[in-house]
Ligand SMILES: CC(C)[C@H](C(=O)O)[C@@H](O)C(=O)O
């Protein structure tokens with residue numbers, strides 16, 4: 001397995017460093033052979049060189065099986081980084097250029113991790129969000145009329161194609177099929193978004209007919225947010241367009257213990273290009289280089305990377321290594337019981353070693 | 360004060376009935392004189408007559424000072440009501456035709472009401488969302504290409520005008536100015552929605568310069584959802600475009616005890632047309648006509664109606680009556696401590712009487 005590593009900014013290099021130690025430790029017993037290649041793409045790199053991520057860089061990255069990313073982003077409110085230059089130039093560019101049409105976000109309350117919700121345990125918070133990752137408001141379609149005048153207006157357009165929607169929905173049904181509950185909820189806002197919602201709803205119903213073994217439901221996105229805090233146990237798999245998915249997956253991260261623990265993957269299930277896996281948290285420049293950042297979300301994202309890439313590339317060793325990492329993470333999380341994940345008192349390297357011991 | 364009353368479907372007539380008893384009780388001591396006129400607009404009315412809410416109806420309603428609405432909506436999944444015919448035909452039609460450009464949603468944890476969040480009390484959950492209510496994805500702008508084919512695509516467009524955005528932001532600053540903390544957060548997704556987000560962000564910054572006494576912040580909508588469950592105390596007043604506002608206000612309702620308690624107002628602060636005030640909950644046909652529906656959210660919406668309409672119309676008696684109702688609601692909510700708001704064991708009329716006694 002050829003891994004491209006974008007450690008990124010702030011705490012990125014530390015959490016990625018700890019994760020690569022875990023990879024080194026798990027590989028032999030799973031007979032996983034791998035290489036890693038570092039890439040410098042980051043806010044710092046942009047500020048230094050003026051380059052974000054060029055088409056040549058994309059071409060180079062295409063030769064890898066998967067990308068592990070720590071975190072990219074500079075200081076909040078740095079005017080040189082305004083307008084989402086790093087987010088759009090690195091994260092969204094990767095998603096679109098690599099056609100990573102699935103954004104996979106497990107929402108799982110791990111043992112020992114505290115949810116901010118009353119009376120909810122690991123039994124209640126255990127679902128997966130399948131977020132469409134290449135369409136919708138993320139296409140950048142829009143513009144201004146009379147910008148800067150009192151008559152200014154701007155547009156920003158959701159794009160939904162049957163092709164793009166259907167392949168995402170199919171992936172979600174396939175995933176739901178493999179799970180114990182076999183339940184899939186479409187989240188949209190069909191009562192207001194009568195065009196986008198209709199494209200999604202019809203595709204959902206038509207694909208559902210092919211999966212009689214999967215039970216389906218539909219929730220408006222506003223109601224979904226209520227359910228997530230009041231009754232998260234209703235969810236097993238959720239399929240959701242890009243923008244609403246951005247919102248509900250962050251809410252999902254919050255109920256499962258916060259950014260400190262949330263992993264994510266951006267992937268092309270057809271294997272046409274490498275997936276990109278990253279923790280949900282940001283670069284947290286305020287705590288960088290102090291050996292205090294918690295690498296658990298990155299380690300867990302590495303596990304996801306190995307399992308998903310292993311499946312796509314039919315690499316059994318990678319799947320096994322990914323499963324070992326996932327299991328080890330669950331053995332370690334109880335050590336955070338009663339602690340703040342971000343200031344747990346354990347060092348970044350120490351947490352990495354805890355996972356290695358648990359392997 | 361001339362009140363138009365749209366009791367609506369399901370539990371609507373019961374919760375409105377209890378609220379009007381409260382109004383009758385509070386009026387004399389506040390020297391509030393008022394009339395009420397009932398209107399039949401509802402899903403039931405539509406199914407019976409084929410009429411939702413015509414332009415003539417709108418013209419009639421314009422003559423009133425405010426509208427109190429219970430709940431509209433039929434049975435879930437009734438195919439005759441598909442595509443949001445009632446939502447769009449009544450609620451959104453009122454918002455747009457009456458130019459109710461502010462959707463006001465207090466997020467307040469009342470005494471005795473249980474939040475689903477751990478370690479959060481009334482001190483932590485006490486903010487107001489100002490949602491823009493006449494633009495954005497709610498304009499219905501969009502369409503299909505090759506609908507029903509594998510090459511189908513659809514568009515759905517956010518519209519943001521400087522005029523529409525600025526008047527909403529101004530209202531939010533004026534509101535923030537009157538509050539103790541004087542803090543206003545803009546919620547958007549400027550790093551991805553570079554057109555809509557830019558129109559909002561520039562307007563926000565320019566208006567902010569006129570309010571040096573109000574402290575401001577900016578949060579991405581995904582981060583806002585995290586804050587709402589992890590740290591809701593960061594918020595005092597939030598200003599947010601329509602679609603994101605729909606989502607975060609329902610989340611707000613959830614953290615403040617759920618739909619059973621959440622009130623809302625749709626209003627035109629310039630007084631060009633009546634505002635419409637309604638509980639956030641739906642028509643709940645499953646529990647209709649059993650005297651079990653909790654009218655507290657409707658009673659509280661009536662309080663909001665009186666205070667806001669009183670301010671717009673310079674009607675001191677209405678403001679006073681609205682404040683009395685607000686105070687009475689806070690005296691009654693402790694009686695729901697440890698109870699489920701929707702199945703409290705108190706009858707609809709009984710809860711109405713409890714508020715009247717507390718007046
Ligand atoms: C950084 C940003 C562009 C990104 C998004 O909006 O998708 C992030 O919020 C995420 O969810 O991965």
Ligand SMILES: CC(C)[C@H](C(=O)O)[C@@H](O)C(=O)O
Nearest residue numbers: 191192222446447450451605
């Ligand atoms: C019923 C629906 C059209 C409405 C909306 O989306 O605005 C509702 O969710 C609300 O928040 O008032």
